[in-house]
Amino acid sequence: MRLRTALLATTLMAAAPAAASATTITGPYVNVGGGYNLVQSQHAHISGFAGGASSDENVSSSRYRHQNGFTGFGAFGWGFGNGLRAEVEGVYNYSEINHRTASVANKTRSSDQSYGGFVNVLYDIDLKQFGLDVPVTPFVGVGAGYLWQHYNPTYSYFSNKNTSHLGGTNGGFAYQGIIGAAYDTGIPGLQVTTEYRMIGQPGSFVDGAFSSSANYANGSTGRGHVNFDQRFNHQFILSLRYAFDTAPPAPPAVAPVPAVPVHAPARSYLVFFDWDKATLSARARQIVAEAAQASTHVQTTRIEVNGYTDNSAAHPGPRGEKYNLGLSVRRADSVKAELIRDGVPAAAIDVHGYGEAHPLVPTGPDTREPQNRRVEIILH
Known part of the structure; x- marks a missing residue:
């Protein structure tokens, strides 16, 4: 007992x-x-x-x-x-x-x-x-x-x-x-x-x-x-x-340093067009889809869609510059519509047309330059 x-x-x-x-x-x-x-x-x-x-x-x-x-x-x-x-x-x-x-x-x-x-x-x-x-x-x-x-x-x-x-x-x-x-x-x-x-x-x-x-x-x-x-x-x-020999004390806590926000650089995509055209080729649709997918993987607050033309025109003279300005807007609108079809909210897209301004490749007057007939998609 x-x-x-x-x-x-x-x-x-x-x-x-x-x-x-x-x-x-x-x-x-x-x-x-x-x-x-x-x-x-x-x-x-x-x-x-x-x-x-x-x-x-x-x-x-x-x-x-x-x-x-x-x-x-x-x-x-x-x-x-x-x-x-x-x-x-x-x-x-x-x-x-x-x-x-x-x-x-x-x-x-x-x-x-x-x-x-x-x-x-x-x-x-x-x-x-x-x-x-x-x-x-x-x-x-x-x-x-x-x-x-x-x-x-x-x-x-x-x-x-x-x-x-x-x-x-x-x-x-x-x-x-x-x-x-x-x-x-x-x-x-x-x-x-x-x-x-x-x-x-x-x-x-x-x-x-x-x-x-x-x-x-x-x-x-x-x-x-x-x-x-x-x-x-x-x-x-x-x-x-x-x-006598207990475990060593933990190192003193270090106050965390506030992280400085780093903005990711803008990512841009180029879509090229045939002369005097605003329709998208198969390759152009593929590039627009890549831009739309990228906008979901990185922090994106705004998408710029900027349209351009070369300095040749179907209508020469001052009338031609006005025509090219409208053509650049139609090209940008085509890209915007494709982005929307790929799931990008319309409110996040800003469209601009710049006509013959800001060429990628400087040329002489009335020159058909494929690289200047473009739309630039910029993710901000």
Whole structure:
């Protein structure tokens, strides 16, 4: 029941919201924390008691039950910026002992403690890679190290009036698994972490590791050895972690420079006509269609359609100049009509006729010049 309650508390702490986005550690960091330490009941194999004589053939088995306890640790580590971290940790564990089988109820009272160190390898899980933009970074890890286990003087009182005393210190290999989550505090580099740890010591205690003595009802005493089987600690921890080399600050924002509007240069198209004609050839219609399409792809506010003629005329003299002026307007009107058929709004088109003025190719009087018989389409 106590284990299930502690697991539920850790789950709720890990699910609590945080105020800032999570941080992946790059560079050195320190971590200090503590919490609840729950030790599973442990089996002990006791040998060497025979009414005052020592004999390895006299073997008994007992089970020691633990109750409340606490743990504290400090660690120094390094984050590699890709979620992977490595750290060296020192740890201290304390646990009460409140019962031993084969003794009168509530007559075993003591405690034990362990201390030592681990080398841990951990991995921070960036939830953003899964599309979750949440302010928490889960992590998992494993560790290996060495712990010294010390039993404080432990007395047990038996129903036959005998008493026994257990005590001693021994060290051995230890390992641990870690599951947790980190939350930013809003202070650069400082995080709060919650985690669950399971520490195991795989049968590292051997004969002679602990001394035990017994006082018998007949007044005799005996001494023997105690071997404990595997030991498991379940720990629920709250800690503070500080990373020294946090991510570099973002470069200062630069005020945007207002863009200077750049007007696209006018685009022009030339349509040529036969002498004394205002009708469009197939090629001329193709050019007008290109101009109409271009007007939809560029920002166009106005379309000029300017008509021209050469300085030859069907009617010579002053009458000829007037005739050519009208011919240039008819040519411009033909182009305008074709633009409208190609989808250009009529209101966007300005038509002008300039007659013999502004020739592309200077010529002598009364000269038929094909390049001067034209209409110019200008997109503004």
